[in-house]
Amino acid sequence: MVFSSNVFLFLFLPIFLIVYYLLPFRWRSGWILIGSYALYSWWRLDFLWLLAGVTLAAYFFALAIARSTGARRFQLLTIAVTLNLCALGYFKYANFGISSFNAALTGLGFAPFSWTPILLPIGLSFFIFHAISYLVDIYREEEPPTRNLLDFAAFIALFPHLIAGPVLKYNLLADQFRHRTYILEKFSYGATRFMTGFAKKVLIADTIAPLVTATFGQTNPTLFDSWLGALAYTLQLYFDFSGYSDMAIGLAAMMGFKFPENFNHPYISRSITEFWRRWHMSLSSWLREYLYIGLGGNRKGRVRTYINLALTMVLGGLWHGANWTFILWGTWHGGILALERRMKEAKLWQPSPAWLTIPGTMLLVILGWVMFRADSVADAFRMYRGMIGLNGVSLSDTLAWQVRPSELITMLIAAVLVYVAPVWGQRVGDVGSRLLRPGLAVAATMTLLPLFVLAIMKLSAQSYTPFLYFQF
């Protein structure tokens, strides 16, 4: 069940909120668990065992780790993390591994290995990451293990972040499961964020989506085709994913929770290093704390630091999906991160004006997004060939009839929002913030309300459009 759907908005959400606010506080974790499992089961009921199993394993292993001492602690952590990674590996990477292996086999003239493809459970990457972070935090003694299985299960399954993040640490929410404030202003804030995210997703990302599909579907995209597609996807992904994050943050606030921010104007970054401090911040934070530091971080010398940076991003890329495109995308970002660090250490990184560094960083980001979006490495390189003009310059006639003025106007509005919002000093999603000047905040909110209704009507007028990050 996606947030931008009739079934969520008009069946799930009202029932959930009414019961939630009618129940006494001590029963609300139970209701969150029931609601979240119901939302998950709407996709398929038969994978609920996996979510419940990961939860139970993390809960009991954490208790065992906390009770153990010495080498036993590390053994238990290793077993628990390995089990989680095995689940992730089996469901997410087995198809990819076997197909790559079969490609090698057939290349060598052998018969391919027979294999029935496995279904990827939605949200798997997210709840596995939540479980691993909890286990590592207990091992590192950054927090005591919880003895409240209900709260912990509700945290893992909490529906605002279950399917597509943000990636959260249990300790960020542990206290909130024991105590939350419910004030009208907080609910209003949540409503504003939810409506903003909904409008971003439906009015902007979904409007641009057909253009992205059309451009990336071109056999020999021209210079114009490929740049149009790359820019369209750059905007679609931002408004789709940040829209989802806004909705998640908003729903959490409506339930009394505080979620961390996930975006902070990433497209005004002046380096790729800064980009990763602003884009999908919860994932960057997770990768830094549990992967980069786990690999040794910058404690093992200069060369290892570069290798660790690159490796973290390669694995982060692979986390997004079992495809060589994601590995190359991660390699691209990891390589640039290592290079930037090297340049900084060698004092080759000179302060440059924003008009140079922001477009420069965006160029690197856009080139990366092409690989991220493409169905295969070959498709990505078809786009790259187009981007340097090897397939001609002008708009292809196979694309021309599909380019709609409404899509181009929406792209323009999206670009303006991306670059004007930071000037206000506020997030795009934060239109209701009263840190804005009062008149502007009221005007923004008054604009948002009819836009939300328009977005609902657009949702009903269009076909089903899942969030891009659901595939991860």
Place this chain on the structure above:
Amino acid sequence: MTEFAQDNLKSNLDNPAAPSVLQWLPAAFLLGVVGIGAALAVTSKGARTFPVGQDVVTGQWMGTYEKNNLDPGVPWRDASVNLWGGLNYRAFGEAREGAVVGKDGWLFTSEEFQTDKTDAVEIAGKVAYIKQVRDDLAKDGAKLVVALIPAKARLYAEDLRAKVPGQTAPLYEAFREHLSKAGIPTPDLLAAMRAAKVQGNLFFHTDTHWTPLGAEVVAQVLAPVVKGLNPDLPAATYSASEKPPVQRSGDLLRYVPVPEGEGPAPDTVQEGVYSRTDDGGGGLLGDVTLAVTLVGTSYSAPSQNNIWHFDGALSKALGTEVLNAAQEGKGPIIPMREYLKSQERKHNPPQVVVWEIPERFLRTRY
């Protein structure tokens, strides 16, 4: 340091200049919209109609309920389609996905613009299947004639705003040549229709289909080709007349949901009436054999929307009654597959089968 989504709330609460309307309005608005929407949704017929025979464990039931029952059943669905379709047409001159707006009130189906890297394979597959059908019919002594109807966008290219992709330019002639080389008569309907454009519109402005005149022109071209195969045609005579002119909104107007008068004007049409004037037709116990069978798509199928009566025009042009085995909404391949296995074919073995295949379906997989 982790930045939380509501770190600014505290300062907001302490901010005396903050407008108090923001404390309650968004919450009230969202709850109001969701509440009213929920009340309308749960009382709608769609929400109270549930799928039968779908598996709950694998999510089939839920997916079907959402996609086939709830979403199309919410009471604001039609209003939403009309609102957004109307906005896009008025502001940008765009039709909803599925149609392309041309000049002077012409609408075209987007099927005539679509291309894919698999097109060549699909088209080659169609050629191979048509040859197979020819061979299958030949076993019973029947001959195949293909009526390859040119795309509306090809025939009325001057009324397009967006150019049809260049890779489709040779499609009509190339496909016809493939069939002609295989010995399957495939007359050049494109040339004939281009020549006949001076007589009037051969396709509707607002519909994917041809006009009665278009159907008649094609029937006139096909008749000598069929007769040239020397079948033994049981004679039948027909008279043709026309009903009074009426306005007709074509199927493509659904993609431009604006009130009448704001969008493309409906077509004016005089529906043809073909009546048999001899004593034939089978009678009560008549054992009539029909020599010609027509297989095809909605361009031929007897249906409520069919006012072009291609079967009538063909019968009149041939001077014999034609068995119509065309089906609406299934493309050209499925009706032929079904016809080949049908009792109709068994009980009434044809001498000639006319297979009406619109060009717009050549790249589409069925």
